[in-house]
Amino acid sequence: MKTAIPEKPPYVLLHGFAQAPATWGEVARRLQAAGHRTYAPDLYEGKGDLKLSSWEGAGEGEKETEGGEGDTNAGGIAVAERDPLTSLEAVCDRVAAIIRLIAQADGAPVLVGYSMGGRIAAETVVRHPDLPLAGLVLESAGLGPSDEAARATLAERNATWARRLREEGVAAFMDWWETLPLFATQRDLSSEARAAIRAEREAHSAELLARSLEAWGAHHQAAEAATLSAVSDLARQGVPVLYVAGALDEKYAAVAARAHAVGVPVILVPNVGHNVHLESPSAFGGIVEGVLAEDVSAEGAVARKS
Numbered sequence: 001m002k003t004a005i006p007e008k009p010p011y012v013l014l015h016g017f018a019q020a021p022a023t024w025g026e027v028a029r030r031l032q033a034a035g036h037r038t039y040a041p042d043l044y045e046g047k048g049d050l051k052l053s054s055w056e057g058a059g060e061g062e063k064e065t066e067g068g069e070g071d072t073n074a075g076g077i078a079v080a081e082r083d084p085l086t087s088l089e090a091v092c093d094r095v096a097a098i099i100r101l102i103a104q105a106d107g108a109p110v111l112v113g114y115s116m117g118g119r120i121a122a123e124t125v126v127r128h129p130d131l132p133l134a135g136l137v138l139e140s141a142g143l144g145p146s147d148e149a150a151r152a153t154l155a156e157r158n159a160t161w162a163r164r165l166r167e168e169g170v171a172a173f174m175d176w177w178e179t180l181p182l183f184a185t186q187r188d189l190s191s192e193a194r195a196a197i198r199a200e201r202e203a204h205s206a207e208l209l210a211r212s213l214e215a216w217g218a219h220h221q222a223a224e225a226a227t228l229s230a231v232s233d234l235a236r237q238g239v240p241v242l243y244v245a246g247a248l249d250e251k252y253a254a255v256a257a258r259a260h261a262v263g264v265p266v267i268l269v270p271n272v273g274h275n276v277h278l279e280s281p282s283a284f285g286g287i288v289e290g291v292l293a294e295d296v297s298a299e300g301a302v303a304r305k306s
Contacts, residue, residue: 006134023277140244170202246280
């Protein structure tokens with residue numbers, strides 16, 4: 001049975017590594033002003049009550065929707081009391097519970113994930129193919145290892161990064177992290193924006209970030225072929241799907257090309273790199289607003305459609 005789509009579906013926004021829900025503020029306020037409720041869960045949040053930043057009304061600040069073990073908020077959905085940092089399975093189960101909670105309260109949502117959050121969104125679709133979704137947007141998201149050799153390489157890389165975090169601490173790790181080619185375009189952001197990004201990254205403990213690398217790393221994902229199959233299946237069920245990347249982000253523009261090759265609609269946003277929603281929030285906001293339109297496009301964006 002096809003999921004009923006509300007006229008103004010809510011949006012669920014999943015943040016990236018070392019980020020927080022506030023990273024979505026500008027995009028969320030734009031969506032809210034257009035009549036959509038927006039929810040940004042803290043993926044690093046431990047077991048217990050479910051808290052969702054919802055930006056109820058543009059400019060009115062954050063509010064929370066809560067549900068804990070045995071609670072029956074939003075139509076009787078209980079969120080299992082399980083630490084999401086134990087495994088990729090656990091965080092995907094938590095995201096699936098969030099989606100079902102919101103779907104019963106507000107209707108099927110559009111799921112949007114950036115980088116790590118995009119990987120978690122994609123893996124949630126793999127593990128929970130029956131989710132009530134109005135749409136899926138993956139921003140600069142890895143889709144899984146190409147083969148077992150790649151999986152082993154990713155596992156070794158993530159273990160090295162986790163060890164570095166524990167040994168050097170967050171500040172030293174982020175000094176190195178910000179030099180990666182992936183983030184080169186962020187050096188062109190304003191000093192205020194860069195300071196905010198750095199403060200957000202340093203707000204997390206080394207142990208928390210290390211555990212997320214170990215538990216949620218790409219080495220735990222389904223293979224890329226399986227992920228693309230699940231995303232394509234979703235599209236065949238009538239759920240709009242879209243992969244978004246910055247045109248200057250060579251690594252994820254290549255992922256976008258592979259997604260496009262199997263029929264997944266893709267938008268490359270010009271003049272930006274890895275973090276489209278921070279580097280060009282207006283363009284990204286227009287993209288996610290238009291994901292339910294028949295012809296997904298955005299001003300200044302290069303659309304590759306199947």
